[in-house]
Amino acid sequence: MPKFVEPNFSRKDLELRFENNEICIYGxxxxxxxxxxxIINLIEHPKKxxxxxEDYELLTDDSLIGAVAIFExxx
Numbered sequence: 001m002p003k004f005v006e007p008n009f010s011r012k013d014l015e016l017r018f019e020n021n022e023i024c025i026y027g028x029x030x031x032x033x034x035x036x037x038x039i040i041n042l043i044e045h046p047k048k049x050x051x052x053x054e055d056y057e058l059l060t061d062d063s064l065i066g067a068v069a070i071f072e073x074x075x
Contacts, residue, residue, distance in 0.1 A: 007060055014058040016066045031058055039068060046070045 007015040013031025017024045027035065035058070038051055050069035053059055059066075 008062065009060065012058055012060045012063075014053065015060040015063040016053070017064060034058055035068075042068060042070050046072075 007026045009015075009028050009031075013028040014035060015026045017026065025032075025035070034056065035053070038053075038056065042048055042051055048070075050067050052065070052067050054065045
C-alpha cells in the first residue's frame with residue numbers, strides 16, 4: 001500500500017480524496033465544523049437542492065471538488 005500523504009492544511013481546512021475505492025473527507029476542526037454548518041443549512045433549506053464545496057473557500061489546493069445534495073426518500 002502507498003504511504004499516506006497528510007493533507008496540507010496551512011491555508012484551507014478541508015480535503016476530499018478518492019483513495020482505495022473510498023471517498024475520504026479530511027479536515028481540521030474548523031473545516032469539519034464548517035461543512036457541518038453547510039449541511040445543516042441545506043437540511044433546513046432543502047429547496048436549495050445542493051451545495052458545491054469549492055464555493056466556500058474550504059478546500060485545499062490538492063482537494064477534489066465536491067457537492068452535497070439533498071433528496072426526499074422515495075416511499
